[in-house]
Structure formats: C-alpha cells, structure tokens
Amino acid sequence: MPDTLSPTSAADTPTLYPASPWLTWVPAPDYWNVAPTMFLPPPKPAPPVPIPEGVILIPTDLLPPPVLEHAPRAPAVIPPPQLLGPVADVAASEPPASVPAPAPAVAPAVVPTPLPLDAFPLERCARLDAALALDPAAGPSILEQHHLDHGTWRALRQHWQGALRAALRVGDPAPLRAYDDAYVGELERVRGAITPEQHASLTRASERGARAEGLATLGLPVAAVLHMERVLLRRRAN
Incomplete structure (x- = not known):
C-alpha cells in the first residue's frame, strides 16, 4: 500500500496514511523454533513384597538395641597387699562393730480436744500473739506461763484465725476489730503508746522502702503492721 494517496483533483490535499505496524515483518527469536521439552512422568513404585500369612513384621526402629555380650575377664593376677602392723593381728572372722541404734523419735504434742476456748478467748489469744511477736526467743517461757504447749497454742491460733475469716466473709468486722485492739493494746502495754509522730x-520509712528498719527503730515487730495500721486509722477517724 502506498504511503500517499493522489487525489482525483488538484484541489485536494494529499492525505498521509498512518504506518501499519501489523504489516511490518519482524523476525521471531530463535528459541521460538525449538521443540518444547516434555516432562517425564514419575517412576512407578515397585510392587510390595508379599508377606506370608501368619508372619508379623515389627519396624526396626521399635526394636531394642542388641545386647552386647562382654567377653569374660581374666582373673586379676595382682595379689592383695599383706597386712602389716596391728591390723594384721585382727582376725578376719571378727564381726564388724555394731551400728548404733537411731535415737527414738520425739512423739508429737497431743492437742487437747476440745480446745480450751473458754480459757483462751479471742482477746487473750490476740494479746498472747502480740507478746510472742515482740519476743520470739522467749516463746517457750511465755507459753509456759500460760500453761500452754506449742501444739495447743498453734491449734488455738488457727481456730481464731478461721473465725475471723468466717466473720469477714459474712461482712462482720467486729471480731477483727476486737482482735486488733487487743493486739495493739498488748504492744503499747509493753513498749509504750504509739504516738502519731511515730x-x-x-x-x-515505708515510702522509702525501709519499713523493717523503721519498725525495728520503734521496737515493733513486722507482724504488727496490719493490726497497728487498722487501729491507728480508726483512732484518727474518731
């Protein structure tokens, strides 16, 4: 096709045809003429080996390792050393020294049943608890003064602690307040009143992280912190 078209008359303007890219021949790359590669199918698995009837195969990875048989050792040719000195006079047939018998076990303390709750009500146990916290080293003598042993005192304390928890669960703080008042009262009887300045x-000291040092300076046990805080807050509110 020509690039220009001659008009039929001289008055017409020659018209240019646009280029025709689809008519232009472009040689194809060489790899277009290569035959495509065919993917080979996977090999067929071998047929399973027939297992005779009645034969059970166990996987080898589940079998225990083989037991290695050690070769017998030859007897030792080194003779034992000769006994010299006083040890040689000891007869070989002499029986060994007897082993001392172990010490008899200490029988646990017998807790009386029922507990002496009438003699040791809540307030008395609170005062006794405070006295033991102030001087733990004198605990045996303090219990002896009250005619108590360690087992009975432990059972009494567990009983009243359980009673306090049971009262708090039902919303009754009166037993806990009575316990705190008796506890702090015993502290103040021994070491003096706890002033607002103290x-x-x-x-x-607690804000600085030195509560233990502050309690030791005031002569108060660590176990008295909660009891003292509750009592002093109620005193300040009143």
Whole structure:
C-alpha cells in the first residue's frame, strides 16, 4: 500500500496514511523454533513384597538395641597387699562393730480436744500473739506461763484465725476489730503508746522502702503492721 494517496483533483490535499505496524515483518527469536521439552512422568513404585500369612513384621526402629555380650575377664593376677602392723593381728572372722541404734523419735504434742476456748478467748489469744511477736526467743517461757504447749497454742491460733475469716466473709468486722485492739493494746502495754509522730515516721520509712528498719527503730515487730495500721486509722477517724 502506498504511503500517499493522489487525489482525483488538484484541489485536494494529499492525505498521509498512518504506518501499519501489523504489516511490518519482524523476525521471531530463535528459541521460538525449538521443540518444547516434555516432562517425564514419575517412576512407578515397585510392587510390595508379599508377606506370608501368619508372619508379623515389627519396624526396626521399635526394636531394642542388641545386647552386647562382654567377653569374660581374666582373673586379676595382682595379689592383695599383706597386712602389716596391728591390723594384721585382727582376725578376719571378727564381726564388724555394731551400728548404733537411731535415737527414738520425739512423739508429737497431743492437742487437747476440745480446745480450751473458754480459757483462751479471742482477746487473750490476740494479746498472747502480740507478746510472742515482740519476743520470739522467749516463746517457750511465755507459753509456759500460760500453761500452754506449742501444739495447743498453734491449734488455738488457727481456730481464731478461721473465725475471723468466717466473720469477714459474712461482712462482720467486729471480731477483727476486737482482735486488733487487743493486739495493739498488748504492744503499747509493753513498749509504750504509739504516738502519731511515730506513725508518721513509720509511714515515711515505708515510702522509702525501709519499713523493717523503721519498725525495728520503734521496737515493733513486722507482724504488727496490719493490726497497728487498722487501729491507728480508726483512732484518727474518731
């Protein structure tokens, strides 16, 4: 096809035809003429080996390792050393020294049943608990003064602690307040009244992370912190 078209008359303007890219021949790359590669199918699995009837095969990875038989050892040719000195006079047939018998076990303390709750009500146990916290080293003598052994005192304390928890579960704080008052009262009877200034110094020590040092300075046991805080807060509110 020509690039220009001659008009039929001289008045017409020659018209240019656009290029025709689809008519242009472009040689194809060489790899277009290569035959495509055919993918080979996977090999067929071999047929399973027939197992005779009645034969059970166990996987080899489940079998225990073979037992290695050690070769017998030859007897030792080194003779035992000769006994010299006083040891040689000891007869070989002499029986060994007897082993001392173990010490008899200490029988646990017998807790009386029922507990002497009438003689040791809640307030008395609170005062006794405070006295033991103030001087733990004198615990046996303090219990002896009250005619108590360690087992009975432990059972009494567990009983009243359980009673306090049961009262708090039903919303009755009166037993806990009575216990705190008796506990702090015993502390103040032994070491003196706890003043607001001492409480403030203890609060500042707690903010610095030195509560134990502050309690030791005031002569108060660590176990008295909660009891003392509750009592002093109620005193301040009143």
